[in-house]
Amino acid sequence: GQQVMQIPQYQHVQEGEDFTTYCNSSTTLSNIQWYKQRPGGHPVFLIQLVKSGEVKKQKRLTFQFGEAKKNSSLHITATQTTDVGTYFCAPGTASKLTFGTGTRLQVTL
């Protein structure tokens, strides 16, 4: 499967601060998905990116796919306590995903 590195592994922010997690691959990816897992919960699909340079927004979340399709990022503007959890990127082919190591986000008031 395709291997990806996610950074940082952990980030602690104050509510209202921005947050970004990065997903990097040494090979070109056909597509990439992002999932969020709340503490004690299961991963939930957020979005899929397919096109080179693609940018998608979901409210305060902005997802980008690099021009070379080797990296992706998730940016959260003005974090809230509801953003707490672990964010995983997952490149995949033929319905078989390889999940990144994840970035755990902690948000405090």
Place this chain on the structure above:
Amino acid sequence: SQTIHQWPATLVQPVGSPLSLECTVEGTSNPNLYWYRQAAGRGLQLLFYSVGIGQISSEVPQNLSASRPQDRQFILSSKKLLLSDSGFYLCAWSSGDTQYFGPGTRLTVL
């Protein structure tokens, strides 16, 4: 709409005991099915996936096995549990690229 069920939610088992975790999906036909394991504070490790009845692909050699006796049923088994089998076991289904996860089973082997 589609739903995915897993049971039990939590399980405590002694070392050397057998294991059977069940996953069922409703509202879809011929889904791809997956078993993942997640150690505490870690990422998701794909254990098995299935593209159809009786078709199982193993990703990581270990003392676990999987079976798919029916289209929407996926079972994870072990004959003898090890301490290292402790973790959060997640079943997922897909009919395209997106995977949808069940609530998971938290297994503690003592």
